[in-house]
Amino acid sequence: MDLVALYLSIKLAVVSTIVLIVIAAPLSYTLVYSRIPGKPFLDAIINLPIVLPPTVLGFYLLVVMSPKSSIGHIWESLFGFPLLFTFTGIVIASLIYSLPFAVAPMKAAFARIDLRLVENAQVLGLSPIAVFFRVILPNSLAGIAASAILVFLHTIGEFGVILMVGGSIPGKTKVASIAIYEAVEALRYQDAWLMSLMLVPVCFVFLLIVNRLTPEVRYGA
Amino acid sequence: MGLDVQIKKRLKDFELNIAFSCENGRLLAIVGPSGAGKTITIRTLAGLHRPDRGLITCNGETWADTEHDIHVPSRKRGIGYVFQDYTLFPHVNVYKNVAFAAKDKQRVDDLLRLFDIWHIKDSKPDKISGGECQRCAICQALARSPRVLLLDEPFSSLDALTRRKLREMLKALKKEIHIPIIHVTHDIREALFLADDILPVVQGRMESKWLLQFMLMSREIGRCPDGDIRLGNDEEEDIELTIATKEIMR
Numbered sequence: 001m002d003l004v005a006l007y008l009s010i011k012l013a014v015v016s017t018i019v020l021i022v023i024a025a026p027l028s029y030t031l032v033y034s035r036i037p038g039k040p041f042l043d044a045i046i047n048l049p050i051v052l053p054p055t056v057l058g059f060y061l062l063v064v065m066s067p068k069s070s071i072g073h074i075w076e077s078l079f080g081f082p083l084l085f086t087f088t089g090i091v092i093a094s095l096i097y098s099l100p101f102a103v104a105p106m107k108a109a110f111a112r113i114d115l116r117l118v119e120n121a122q123v124l125g126l127s128p129i130a131v132f133f134r135v136i137l138p139n140s141l142a143g144i145a146a147s148a149i150l151v152f153l154h155t156i157g158e159f160g161v162i163l164m165v166g167g168s169i170p171g172k173t174k175v176a177s178i179a180i181y182e183a184v185e186a187l188r189y190q191d192a193w194l195m196s197l198m199l200v201p202v203c204f205v206f207l208l209i210v211n212r213l214t215p216e217v218r219y220g221a
Numbered sequence: 222m223g224l225d226v227q228i229k230k231r232l233k234d235f236e237l238n239i240a241f242s243c244e245n246g247r248l249l250a251i252v253g254p255s256g257a258g259k260t261i262t263i264r265t266l267a268g269l270h271r272p273d274r275g276l277i278t279c280n281g282e283t284w285a286d287t288e289h290d291i292h293v294p295s296r297k298r299g300i301g302y303v304f305q306d307y308t309l310f311p312h313v314n315v316y317k318n319v320a321f322a323a324k325d326k327q328r329v330d331d332l333l334r335l336f337d338i339w340h341i342k343d344s345k346p347d348k349i350s351g352g353e354c355q356r357c358a359i360c361q362a363l364a365r366s367p368r369v370l371l372l373d374e375p376f377s378s379l380d381a382l383t384r385r386k387l388r389e390m391l392k393a394l395k396k397e398i399h400i401p402i403i404h405v406t407h408d409i410r411e412a413l414f415l416a417d418d419i420l421p422v423v424q425g426r427m428e429s430k431w432l433l434q435f436m437l438m439s440r441e442i443g444r445c446p447d448g449d450i451r452l453g454n455d456e457e458e459d460i461e462l463t464i465a466t467k468e469i470m471r
Contacts, residue, residue: 119304
C-alpha cells in the first residue's frame with residue numbers, strides 16, 4: 001500500500017481546504033453584499049470548473065503553468081522552480097478546481113443572514129470589515145463548515161486535473177486517487193482495496209473534526 | 222439644536238414628502254397606518270436609504286444633502302436604532318450584545334441594571350423573552366451614547382403588560398438623555414403617552430387631519446380623555462401637533 005500517496009492526498013486536501021476557506025470567504029461576501037459591476041461574470045468564472053470536464057480544465061492549466069507560457073515563466077523566475085509536476089502546482093490546480101465548491105455554500109450562508117443584523121451593525125458604527133468578522137462570519141459557521149467538507153472531500157477525490165498538472169511522481173504529485181488507479185492498472189487489487197478502505201476513515205475523521213469545531217451545524221434539520 | 226429633516230423619496234405607490242425638526246431632549250412620534258412611509262423615513266434618517274431630494278442635519282452637522290451629493294454612511298452618524306423586531310446578534314450573549322459597539326464598560330453595566338436585565342446578561346437572545354430582548358436592544362442602542370435615538374415600532378410585537386412597562390421605562394429614560402428621540406408607531410395612544418410632538422403621516426405625507434379624526438374617534442369610544450390639540454390655520458404647515466395629554470394613559 002502506498003502510504004506516501006495517502007499522506008500526499010491528505011496534505012493536499014488540508015492545504016486546499018484552509019487556503020480556499022480564506023479565499024472564498026471574502027469572495028462570497030463580495031458576491032453577496034457588494035454592488036460591484038460584473039458580478040454575474042465573476043460568478044460564472046468561479047463556477048466554470050463545475051461544468052468543464054476535469055481533463056479539459058487540467059489541459060488549460062497545463063498550458064498556463066508551462067514554463068513556456070508567460071505566467072509559468074514569471075512564476076519560475078520569481079520562485080526558482082516550475083509549477084508543473086510539483087506539489088505547489090497541484091495545490092494551485094486544486095484551488096481553482098474546488099473554488100466553486102467553497103464559494104457556493106458560503107454564499108448561501110451569507111445570503112441567509114438576516115439583513116437587519118448587518119444594518120444594525122452598520123448603524124452601531126462597525127466598518128464593512130468589522131461587520132464581516134463580527135457579524136457575518138460568526139453567523140455563517142454552518143456554511144463555512146459545509147464549504148470545508150465539500151472542498152476536502154472534493155480534493156481527496158481529484159484525479160483528472162491532478163494527473164494533467166502533476167503527473168504521477170511518487171512523493172511529489174502521486175496522490176491516493178492516482179495510486180489506486182495505477183494499482184488497478186497493474187492488477188494489484190489488494191493495494192487498491194487497502195488504499196480505498198483507508199480513505200473512508202480519513203474522510204470520516206475529517207467530518208468529525210469539522211462537526212466538533214462547529215457545534216451548531218445540524219444536518220437534516 | 223437637534224435634528225432637522227426634509228426628505229423626498231419616490232416609493233412604489235406614492236412619494237414620501239416629510240419635513241420636521243426635533244430638538245435635543247424631545248421625543249417626536251411619527252404616527253400613521255401601516256405602509257404610510259414611517260419606517261422608510263426613519264431608515265433614511267439612519268442612512269440605510271438615500272433620499273431622492275432632501276437635507277438632514279443633526280446639531281449643525283450635515284448627514285445628507287442631495288444638492289451637494291453628501292451622504293454620511295450609517296456607521297458615522299452616531300445613531301442608536303431600535304428595530305421593529307428583535308435585531309440582537311444571536312451568536313453573543315446579552316452582555317456582549319449591549320457592549321457590541323460601546324466604548325464605556327461602566328455604561329454597559331449601568332444600562333443593564335437600569336433596564337433590569339443584569340440577571341440575564343450571560344444568556345443568548347434565543348433564551349430570553351420578547352420584552353427582555355427589546356430592553357436589550359434599547360440598551361444596545363444607548364450604550365454607545367448616540368446623538369439621536371431612533372425607535373421603529375419597538376413595542377409592537379410585545380404583549381400589553383410588557384408594552385406598558387417598557388413605555389414607562391422609555392418615558393423615564395427620556396428625561397435622562399438629552400438627545401432627539403424619533404419614535405415610529407402606528408399606535409396613537411403610545412404616541413400620546415410618550416411624545417412631546419406628534420407627526421402624523423399618511424401615504425408619505427404629513428396629515429394632521431388624520432390625527433384629528435383619530436383623536437375624535439378615540440374620544441367617542443371613550444379611550445382618550447380630553448386633550449389639548451393645537452392645530453394651525455395652515456394645515457400643510459401644521460406638522461407638529463403639540464398635544465398636552467400627559468394624563469391620557471393613567
